[in-house]
Amino acid sequence: MSITLDQVTKRYQGVPVVNDVSVEIGEGEFFVLLGPSGSGKSTLLRAIAGLTGVSHGRIALHGRDVTHTSARERGVGLVFQNYALFRHMTVADNIEFALRVRRMKRADRLARRKELLRLVALEGMDERLPAQLSGGQQQRVAVARALAHKPEVLLLDEPFGALDAKIREELRRTIRQVQRELGITTVLVTHDQEEAFALADRIGVMNLGRLLEMGPPGELYTRPTTRFVATFLGAANLLLGHQTRNGIHFGSPGFDGTRSHEVVAVLRPEEVELAPNRGKLDSRYLAAGSVEEIIFTGALERMRVRLTKGSDEVQLARANNGDGSFLEITRTQPEQRAFAVKVGQDVAVGFRRVHVLPTPLSSFTACAASESEVERLSRHPLLVELATRMSTRVSSRVEPALANSSVDCSAMDRHFSGAAVIASRPDALKNIECLLARGAEEVFVLPANASSPQRVLIHWADEAARAATLAVSASLLRHVSAEAVYLDVKPEHTAATERPQGMRALLDARSEAQAVHGLEMRTELHFGDATSELVRRLGESPDQLLILGISQIAGLAQRFGELLAAIPHAPLLVVYREPEPIAESQTAVGMA
Amino acid sequence: MSAAGVLTKPLRQPSVLPGFGLTFGFTTFFLSAIVLLPLAALVLMAARLSISDFFNVILDPRAVGSYRLSFGAAFLAAAINAVFGFVIAWTLVRYEFPGKKIIDALIDMPFALPTAVSGIALTTVFAQNGWVGQYLEPLGIKVAYTWIGVTVALTLIGMPFMVRTVQPALEEVQKDLEDAAETLGAGRFHIFRRIILPTVLPALLTGFALAFARGVGEYGSVIFISGNLPMKTEITPLLIVIKLEEFDYKGAAALGTVMLFISFVMLLAINLLQAWGRQRHVRSGR
Numbered sequence: 001m002s003i004t005l006d007q008v009t010k011r012y013q014g015v016p017v018v019n020d021v022s023v024e025i026g027e028g029e030f031f032v033l034l035g036p037s038g039s040g041k042s043t044l045l046r047a048i049a050g051l052t053g054v055s056h057g058r059i060a061l062h063g064r065d066v067t068h069t070s071a072r073e074r075g076v077g078l079v080f081q082n083y084a085l086f087r088h089m090t091v092a093d094n095i096e097f098a099l100r101v102r103r104m105k106r107a108d109r110l111a112r113r114k115e116l117l118r119l120v121a122l123e124g125m126d127e128r129l130p131a132q133l134s135g136g137q138q139q140r141v142a143v144a145r146a147l148a149h150k151p152e153v154l155l156l157d158e159p160f161g162a163l164d165a166k167i168r169e170e171l172r173r174t175i176r177q178v179q180r181e182l183g184i185t186t187v188l189v190t191h192d193q194e195e196a197f198a199l200a201d202r203i204g205v206m207n208l209g210r211l212l213e214m215g216p217p218g219e220l221y222t223r224p225t226t227r228f229v230a231t232f233l234g235a236a237n238l239l240l241g242h243q244t245r246n247g248i249h250f251g252s253p254g255f256d257g258t259r260s261h262e263v264v265a266v267l268r269p270e271e272v273e274l275a276p277n278r279g280k281l282d283s284r285y286l287a288a289g290s291v292e293e294i295i296f297t298g299a300l301e302r303m304r305v306r307l308t309k310g311s312d313e314v315q316l317a318r319a320n321n322g323d324g325s326f327l328e329i330t331r332t333q334p335e336q337r338a339f340a341v342k343v344g345q346d347v348a349v350g351f352r353r354v355h356v357l358p359t360p361l362s363s364f365t366a367c368a369a370s371e372s373e374v375e376r377l378s379r380h381p382l383l384v385e386l387a388t389r390m391s392t393r394v395s396s397r398v399e400p401a402l403a404n405s406s407v408d409c410s411a412m413d414r415h416f417s418g419a420a421v422i423a424s425r426p427d428a429l430k431n432i433e434c435l436l437a438r439g440a441e442e443v444f445v446l447p448a449n450a451s452s453p454q455r456v457l458i459h460w461a462d463e464a465a466r467a468a469t470l471a472v473s474a475s476l477l478r479h480v481s482a483e484a485v486y487l488d489v490k491p492e493h494t495a496a497t498e499r500p501q502g503m504r505a506l507l508d509a510r511s512e513a514q515a516v517h518g519l520e521m522r523t524e525l526h527f528g529d530a531t532s533e534l535v536r537r538l539g540e541s542p543d544q545l546l547i548l549g550i551s552q553i554a555g556l557a558q559r560f561g562e563l564l565a566a567i568p569h570a571p572l573l574v575v576y577r578e579p580e581p582i583a584e585s586q587t588a589v590g591m592a
Numbered sequence: 593m594s595a596a597g598v599l600t601k602p603l604r605q606p607s608v609l610p611g612f613g614l615t616f617g618f619t620t621f622f623l624s625a626i627v628l629l630p631l632a633a634l635v636l637m638a639a640r641l642s643i644s645d646f647f648n649v650i651l652d653p654r655a656v657g658s659y660r661l662s663f664g665a666a667f668l669a670a671a672i673n674a675v676f677g678f679v680i681a682w683t684l685v686r687y688e689f690p691g692k693k694i695i696d697a698l699i700d701m702p703f704a705l706p707t708a709v710s711g712i713a714l715t716t717v718f719a720q721n722g723w724v725g726q727y728l729e730p731l732g733i734k735v736a737y738t739w740i741g742v743t744v745a746l747t748l749i750g751m752p753f754m755v756r757t758v759q760p761a762l763e764e765v766q767k768d769l770e771d772a773a774e775t776l777g778a779g780r781f782h783i784f785r786r787i788i789l790p791t792v793l794p795a796l797l798t799g800f801a802l803a804f805a806r807g808v809g810e811y812g813s814v815i816f817i818s819g820n821l822p823m824k825t826e827i828t829p830l831l832i833v834i835k836l837e838e839f840d841y842k843g844a845a846a847l848g849t850v851m852l853f854i855s856f857v858m859l860l861a862i863n864l865l866q867a868w869g870r871q872r873h874v875r876s877g878r
Contacts, residue, residue, distance in 0.1 A: 051771050071774045078775040084768040088790045097786075098776035149777060 001063070002027045002185035003048060003153060007520060008057035009483070010043055014454075016483055018044045019209035020057070020520035025202075028183040030176070032196040035206035036232070041189045044206070045155050048187065050074040062152055077146030077184075081158040083138045085130040091117075091141050092126040098149035116144040119178055136167035143175065147182070154179070156188040160195060172198055193233050197221075205229045208481040213518055225358055225518070226478050227317075227390055230266040237267040237327050238317035238391060239354070240363055240417070248356060250286060250314045262362040262417045264317050264392070265354040269302070269330040273350040274339060281350035287314045291345045292326060301331045303341075305349060317363065317392045360468065361442065361475040363387075363418035364394045367435065369403030377423050382450050382571065389479040394421075402431050416440040419573075423448065429564055433556045436576045442472060445564075445572040453545035453571065457537060458486045458521065460549030461530065461559065464579035466509070467516075469549030472575045474517030476547070484521035486510065487537060489530040531559075535566040542569065549575045631852060637845035649846045658828040661739055663854060665827075666807030669746035670754075673803045674796060677754030684755075685762040699755050702748055707812030714745055715817045737819030742827065745813040750803030757802065761795030762788075794866055801862040808855055 003025040010018040018040040025031045033041040046052040048059060050071035059067050066074050085094050095116055099109045117123050120140040130138055139159055146154060159175070160168040176199055179186050190196055196203050197217045204214035205228070213220060213229045224230040227238060241248045243263045250265075267286075275281045278288075289305040307314055307325045316325045327349060341347060364387055366378040374396040377383070387394045395417065402422065419442035420435045422428060432443045456477055460469045477484050486509055490502045506523040513519040526533045538544050546567070548560070553576065564572070638646065649655065684696055702710060718725045718735040725736060735741045765788050773783045811829040818825040828851055835844035 046771075049771075049775055051774065071771070072777055072779060074775075075777060076775060078772065080768050080772060082766070082768060084766065084772040086769065086773075086787060097773070097778070101777040101782060145772075145776070 001025065002029065002061070003031075003187065004058075004060040004063075005044075005048070006058040006060075008044065008047060008059060009055050010040070010047060010052060011055045016055075016209050016481060018047065018054075019481060019483060020522075021206075021209075021211045022057075022514065022520055023204060023211060023214065025185060025187065028185055030179055030186045030188070030199055030201045032200035032203045033187060033189045033206055034191070034193060034196040034203050034232075036191055039206040040209035041191075041206045042157055045078075045157050045187060045189045048153070049076050049078045049155055051078075075149060075151055077149070077151035077154045079139070079142045079146050079154070079156045079159050081161040083130070083135075083142045083162075085138055085142055085145070087130050089129075090126065091122070091128050091130070091133070094130070094141055095145050095148055097145060102149060112148060116147060119147070119181070120144045120174060134167070135163050136171050139163065139171055140174065143178065147178070147184075152185065154184050154186045156186065158190055159188070160190070160192075168195075175199070203233075205232060207232070207478070210478065210481075210520075211518070212478055223355060224266065226475075227264060227357060227359065227392075228478060230355075230357065231391060235269050235328050235330075237269065237272075239265045239267055240315040240317050240393070241265045241354075241356070243356065248354065264357045264359055264362045266357060267327075267351055267354050269328045270332075271352045271354070272327060272329045273352060274305070274329065274331070274335075274341060274347045275350065276339065276347065278348045281348055283350035283352045286349045286351045287327075289327065289347060289349050291341050291343050291347060294341070294343055299333065301333075301336050303329050303331070305329055305347065307349075308346075315393070358471070359475045360471045361390065361392075361419055363392045364421050364444070365416065365418050366394055366396045366421045367399050367402060368423060369398070369400050371398055373423065374398055377421060377446065380421075380446050380448075380450075382452060383421060383444075383446060385452060386476075386479060392418075401434065418442075419444050421446060424450075424568060424572075426565070426568075429557045429561055432574055433553055436553050436556075436574070441468075441576055443574045443576075445574070447569055447571060450545075450569070450571045451543060453480060453482045454541070454543040456480070456482045456484050456545045456547060457534070458484060458547045458549075459489070459530070459534060460575075462549065462551040462579070464551035465549030465575060465577050467512075468577040469547060469575045470509070470513050470517055470519065472549075472573065473521075473547050474513065474519035476573065477519060482545070484519060486513070486521045486523045487526065487534065488523070489526045489528060489533045492528045494527055531563045534563055538567045538570050545571045545573065547573045547575060549577075551577055551579045634845050634848050634852065637842060638849040641842045641846055645842075646846050649843045650850050654822050654826070655828070655831060655847060655850075657823040658826050658831045659850070659854070661742060661825065662808055662828040662851075663858075665739060665742040665746050666750075666804050666810075668743050669750050669807050670800050670804040672743070672747050673750045673754040674800050677751055677799060677803075678758055678792075678796065680751075681755045681758040681762050685759060699752050701752075703752050707749065707810065708816065710748055711745060711813035711816030714741070714748065714813065718744065718817065736817055737821070737825060739825060741817040741819075742814050742825065745817050746807035746810055749810050749813060750807050753802040753806055754796075754799035757795050757799035758792055761792040765791045797862055797866040801859055804862070805855060805859060808851065 001024045003023075005021055005023045008018055008021045009016055021040075021044060023031075033044060035041045043052060047054050050066065050069060050073075054067065057067070058065060061074065061076070086097065089097070092113055095113050096109045099112060104112070113126070114123075117125065120143055122137060122140050122144070125133070125137070125141075130141065133141065139162075143156075143159070156175070160171060163171065172195065175188075188195075188199060200217055202214055203217055203220055205212050205220070207228050212226050213224065220229060221233050224233065230236045231238065239250055241250045241263055243261045248263065248265060272286075273281055273283045278285050288308045290308065291303055292306045293304045295302045304326045307316075307327060314325070316327075329349075364383060366374050366383070368374040368377050378394045378396050383394060397420075416435070416439045420440040421444045422431050422435070424445050424447040425431075428445050432445065435443050456473065458469060458473045460466050473484065486506070488502065488506050488509070490499075494502065502525050506525050510521060510523050513521055524537075534546065538546060550556070641649065680699065684692065684699075715722075715736050717723050718728075718741060720726065720729050720734070720736070722736070725734075728735060733740070735744060769787055769791075770783050773787050778786070809829065811827070811833070814827050815830055818827060818830075820826050820830055828847060832844045832847050832851075835841075835847065
């Protein structure tokens with residue numbers, strides 16, 4: 001491996017900017033770090049270059065651990081967005097800078113310089129000053145300068161940011177060519193997905209300091225596993241659908257009587273088909289709608305279709321902002337010719353292909369005993385923040401049975417969509433029990449003053465809940481910039497000979513999280529009573545959230561009553577899965 | 593826009609201020625009224641002396657001694673400022689620390705303080721029984737009433753000029769440049785010598801010239817701390833004042849002319865050095 005990052009974390013004043021990033025970049029690979037501004041991608045690049053120290057983790061270049069090696073000794077080539085050329089030196093002196101530092105002989109320097117200038121197509125520009133060159137030429141000089149000392153790794157920090165579209169494309173081609181010719185391992189940072197697609201062998205998408213997903217461009221585009229990647233790489237309509245044994249369907253849930261499971265589906269704008277009516281569609285019918293807006297962009301036509309309100313209305317995952325649901329659609333010229341539409345026209349909408357995300361957290365449902373309580377709960381800052389970041393909706397549901405814990409809750413409607421959210425109260429455990437018994441799979445208990453967590457503690461009390469807990473944790477952690485800690489507690493009297501097995505289980509959990517969900521987490525093994533260990537850990541600092549996996553509803557109050565009473569300030573997410581031969585979340589992953 | 597409008601102003605460069613003619617007129621007028629006219633009067637006054645009298649006045653050993661002190665101390669003070677003013681500017685530009693705003697404001701104090709006040713304050717501190725002077729005395733170092741005191745006063749007076757000219761230049765040396773040099777394998781000294789210094793050198797020279805010019809002309813603060821011993825701690829401006837008090841206007845003008853001449857030559861030299869330095873660094877780039 002050319003570059004190996006192992007759980008690299010960088011904190012600024014306690015806030016993780018780069019959060020547990022692990023990646024291996026192969027020899028000669030062109031790896032693009034893609035993410036919005038503030039996602040930590042530039043910080044990660046600077047960490048690889050050695051210009052920023054890391055708070056935790058390990059960096060290796062070609063198997064050599066360089067975590068504590070200075071930038072000077074690491075000798076990577078780095079290209080900056082603003083070129084960072086030495087203005088008082090000529091092109092020749094800029095390029096030869098690294099060679100002079102290494103006391104290379106004059107003749108060798110000259111030969112190397114000529115070679116580099118040819119490589120970046122700037123022959124004969126030796127005696128120019130940077131100020132006499134165009135932006136594109138300056139960046140070429142910067143690339144040549146970064147390559148002068150034959151670094152093993154080339155790092156590019158938004159190298160095209162300051163250039164206009166045409167030059168950008170030209171330079172992009174040059175860089176790709178140079179990279180191929182030299183076979184040098186390259187990491188490029190950008191926020192431009194088009195650039196990433198054009199250059200990358202592999203893309204790593206970052207958000208909130210986390211490396212969410214990585215893979216070849218085509219793979220990431222057609223089969224993303226996270227909402228963020230689905231919407232950040234190209235446009236996407238996120239739909240809430242119901243996965244049943246007979247496949248996915250959109251609209252009102254569960255009419256065929258089989259047990260269904262809410263999922264998030266990605267519908268790319270180009271996979272939507274429009275027809276005058278349902279009968280004329282070649283693909284599966286999705287909904288009826290009317291054309292709201294058409295934008296002509298040359299090769300493609302982009303439009304927004306407002307979905308007609310009706311009983312079988314398709315649910316969009318994106319938070320409902322009151323003005324109805326829109327679908328984003330792009331159509332090619334042949335499609336436009338086959339069926340021309342005007343603004344305001346009624347159309348039937350079909351879909352050719354959808355991709356189901358494996359995320360177990362599809363949406364939230366605020367549950368409380370009265371209308372006003374539901375209203376208050378669905379406006380909880382943390383819930384709103386989570387829903388916005390996950391671009392999902394918060395539905396509401398009034399359950400009078402939640403008011404009184406002694407009331408029998410079997411009267412409750414059996415069907416649940418997404419995670420149930422309830423307010424934290426002394427007898428919340430009864431409510432949890434009630435909701436889980438009625439079919440909810442996740443219950444999120446929110447204290448009134450809870451804020452965005454800095455740390456998420458993960459613990460499962462029953463091994464059967466392990467896969468589901470990991471899946472839910474990964475899904476949640478992609479949307480908050482918190483560190484993840486998996487806490488395993490073994491009984492105090494565990495024999496010394498059995499302790500290594502505890503450690504092994506811990507590592508297994510970690511590698512499962514990493515392999516299946518791309519979730520990086522710390523692991524801690526404690527010996528003692530589970531509840532008191534959790535209480536102790538949660539008491540250490542505020543802004544912690546606990547994810548608790550269980551597979552047994554009965555006796556919840558006895559098992560965790562103490563826990564809830566001890567930590568009234570911390571949000572709690574209970575994940576429940578019945579002990580089945582195949583856990584729910586795994587089937588979901590399989591379907592994706 | 594109408595066709596006539598296009599035709600009537602094809603050649604004029606649009607500018608916020610009224611045209612070149614007017615501004616150039618003001619420039620020459622103010623320069624003449626404030627700088628050239630008084631200087632011409634000075635030279636004319638000196639010219640009333642016969643050649644031999646003129647040289648007698650300006651080559652008088654007491655006068656020559658005062659030149660040495662005035663220009664020597666001003667040069668030394670400017671050189672001290674070049675080093676420490678740079679350090680101060682560096683600290684202010686590169687680091688964040690509590691009280692930074694206050695220190696930044698303190699830099700300008702010598703600008704605002706009446707120079708006589710600075711002189712008296714320095715004398716109090718550095719006199720044989722002063723706060724600092726009493727500890728230097730046993731070491732055999734006398735500051736007040738010696739050339740050292742003069743240099744100290746001129747360093748204080750010139751410091752803001754250096755800091756304020758170097759500061760903006762340093763702000764332009766982006767951290768990226770240093771980062772780039774570091775990844776290319778350059779050590780700290782190399783980065784300073786090859787990247788930072790060449791970039792701020794023009795500003796450093798300008799600051800030097802300003803601090804030097806200010807030092808040569810300084811009067812108020814120096815007369816208190818120097819002790820004004822003829823041949824030893826007497827600066828030229830003081831000698832001029834003495835001549836004036838003796839109603840020897842011509843002699844005073846003669847000394848003034850000499851100062852004018854030396855200052856002009858030195859400032860010109862610094863400017864040429866600056867232009868040459870820029871050329872050299874551009875060309876060799878090392």
